[in-house]
Amino acid sequence: MHFDPVIFPSPSAFKPERWHTSLPESASEDEKLLAADRMRKQNSSFRTFGGGTGLCSGRFVAEQEVLTAVCTLLLLFDIEFEKGHENFKLNHRTLGIMNPKRDEELQIMTRGSLFHLMANSRPGTEPHGLGDNSIMVSGLSSDSYAGLIFWDSDVWMYPALLSLFPDHAMSINNYRTRLLGQAIENAQSYNYSGATFPWTSGRFDIALSHWHYYLHTKDKEWLREKGWPIIGNAADMFANYVVRNTRSKKYETKLLGEPDEFAYNIDNGAYTNAGIKMLLGEWAPSAARVLGIATPSNWSEIAENMEIPFNEKEQMIIGFDGMDGTWTVKQASVTLITYPLGWNMNERQAQNDMTYYSAKNSPDGPAMTWSMFAINEAQLQEQGCAAYTYLQRGLYPYIREPFFQFSEQVSDDWHTNQGTHPAFPFLTGYGGYLQILTRGFTGFRAQEDAFFMDPMMVPQIPEGIKIKGLKYQGGVFDIKIGLENSTITRKRSSGASGSGTLSPVIVRIGGKAYKRGDYPLAVGESLTLKTPRPDLNGTIIAGNLAQCRPISSEDKCVPGSIPQAAVDGSNATTWQPLTPQLASLTIDLGSICRVSGVSINWGPIPPKAFTISGRNNSECEFAEIFMTEDIAISEPYLGPEDAKIVRIRPGNSTMYLFEEIHQARFVRLSIEGTQGDDKSTGATVAEVAIL
Structure with a gap:
């Protein structure tokens, strides 16, 4: 063959x-x-x-x-x-997604990710024992985590399968239905109503995946027979679980654990409480309305008054009661509130959450964390191209050649990884990566009455992406997100989820997209709109010639702290060389430009010295433009008490205007030494602006 x-x-x-x-x-x-x-x-x-x-x-x-x-x-x-x-x-x-041919590594990771999820799941239409087993963390390939089923299947692997291969996604839901009886007994043993799936299975995330299955398929009979028993029982349990604070009149949660696995036995976990708020305020009431079922009156009361820990001064969500500024987060937690939960107070709060927790996430955390940062950055970033930085950050530290398989963690070495072997292959990482493509660049979100899109693209993927065969509410769609235009095409409904209707499907363009509005799309029709480009919306530092320009380095970096971070328009991402020895970044300005100065946000750790050099073409040598060994610290460490304060740190910054104007196409930043406490790694560069 x-x-x-x-x-x-x-x-x-x-x-x-x-x-x-x-x-x-x-x-x-x-x-x-x-x-x-x-x-x-x-x-x-x-x-x-x-x-x-x-x-x-x-x-x-x-x-x-x-x-x-x-x-x-x-x-x-x-x-x-x-x-x-x-x-x-x-x-x-x-297999669903076509990336640019020129970026073959991204392409092989895309198809490999789809392959792993498909190879380790079966259609939910198959009989008991085959189509109701969900997916383990490493599938059938290894016994990672003893082969248990975690939220990994419902939150991380499920969304891409639901969009591209809904029959396979059905098997994840069928697994929950198969164990619902035991989950009800679990709740009863703790004197709760409803159903309680164990920690090794998930929680309200299960209700969200079931509600999304209905949104994708509009299968009302399925919702009545299988979806509602899960959604309704989850809502009943959490309505019974929360505790009303008689002083604040808010509903709280006690002694729980968060997706941040360092946060156990804490109160009012932000992700948990936001999930309960959405479950009781939107998902369960919406499902009940579709079926004509009356809901308990206390659901809306709890949802409207759910306690969400919040820092008023910094306008950001706190991970849990009592979290201070020294807390390191193991993996995406608060970040998940914007996506996939779909809730925030306002866009400023969501952006501040991204900035703060990007710096607070452990560099040793699991692979899927940064996919959620990439998706949220694609939705929230007004300038720059940090969505691509997060995409890269969530891939290369975790990918293992020659077959480009995900490992759970950056280090596979038992001796340096706290005596543990990471899961391999890590299917959760595959699922997170695929969501960047199906939810991040497309801005696709499930809505009850429309196919919602808020597309965007970054310049580092010049040919864009193409998603073939995305199924939604009886329609099949091909989506092309390019640098100039985005096109969504309605195809024949063979293999569609739901009824496979020939009636027009409403495509809703929203968010920051151009041509916002509702567009009925019949079979064979296409809708084309201009692709939003945050990298073309000006620069965060006025006159910056370097933002989102091609950048490279021949020096090894701390895993995840890649060169792209230094020019992506975000101070939340940093480049950090692996050692404090001399290391350089080379920026291609695209053409010969007048260079009059430099502005650098070093982030938390300035170097001891830096040099700016330039040249007009790739054949001549770099000539020194500026050099200094006098780098002042603008954001000094003020002691342990100040470190405990939760605030968004602006980073140490340096700005120099040169005595004369120089001309260069290629500009090199070289740094040496570190002013940080850890002398084994290099300094950091959050953003370098060539003026």
Whole structure:
């Protein structure tokens, strides 16, 4: 059987001969033995799917591993499977998302992510025991977390499947239905009404996934028979769980844990309380209204008066009662309130949450964290291109070659990772990444009466993205988000979720998008609008020539602290070299420009010295423009008591106007030394502006 390279493209830099050796029939026995030995030794360096088998001759290779190899190699080889594999077929001509051909690594990660989710789930239409098992953290490939089902399936893997392969998403919901009886018994054992799924299964996130299934399919019968029993019981339990504060008249939660797994036995977790607010105020009442079911009067009372910890001075949400400024967050928590919960007080609060918690998240946290930052940044950022920084931050520290598989954490070393092995392959990371494409750049959100979009694109993906076959409310759509224009096309409804209606589907363009409004889209029709570009909305520092320009560095950086962060228009992201030794960034201004000065926000850790150099083309040497070893600290450390104050730190900043104007296309910033307490890593650069 031959695989079409259109389906699985591969980076040409891969060296398949490391594990695939082809010898002519005339080869001697000695040559064959040498080749086999070479394959055996080289294969020993490959890490397969968890406890899976190695890739070597004469050994059974799991169907999943074969397909992953195919994903990476088909641009180099037209692979023909040996006899006995004739019935091994691909079910999908295209696996949903097409990224630019020039960025082959993004493309292979996209298709690999879809492959992993599809290979580890089954259609929910299959019978009991097959279509009701959900997805484990590492799927069937390893026994990570003892094969338990966490919120990873409902919150992280489910959304992309729901949009592209809703039958497979159904199996995640079916798993909840299968265990609902036990969840009701769990609640009763604690004297609660409703249903309580264990921590290793999830909580109100389950109600959200069920409500979204209805929004995507408009399957009212499913909502009545399967969706409402989950949503209604979840609402009953949380209405019974909250405690009314007689002094503040607010409803609170006590002794709980948050998605931030460092935050246990705390009160009023912001994410939990916001989720309860949405469950009792929107999701459950909306589902009940569709079905004509009366809801308890206390639901709205609780939702309207739910306590959300808030810092009035900084206009930001606090993670939980008593959280101070020294608190490090393990993973996305407060950030999840804007997306996927879909609630915030106002846009300023949401932006402040992003800025504060980006700096407070642990660099050793799990892979899916930064996908939520990317999605929220795409929605909220008015200037710059930090959505791409977060996309990169959530990929490369966690991706393992040669098959571009996600690991759960930055370090796989048991000795340096607190005595733990991260989950591998980490399907939660795949799910988070796919949401950047299906929810981030598209701005797609599920609404009861419309297909909502608020698209945007970053200049680092010049050919944009194309999502093929997104299913919503009986329609099938192809979406192209380009640098200039975005187009949504309604296709034939074969394979659509729900009824597969031929009636027009309302496409709602909102947010910061141009051409806002409602547009009925019939089969065969397209809607084209200008793509919003935050990178073209001016610069956060007036006269900055460097914002969102191409940037590179030959020096290793702290994982996730990438060069792009220094020019993305956000002080919440930083570039940080791996060591305090001399390290440089090179910025391409695009053309020869007049350079009169530099303004740098160093973030928390200034260097001891920096140099600005320039050149007009890539063939000449860099010439020094400015150098100083006198970098003042504008945001000094004021002691442990000040550190406990929750506030958005502006970062240390430096500005110099040069004595004369220089001309350069390429500008290099070189830094050396660190003024931080940790002398093993380099200084930070939050934003460099070339004036």
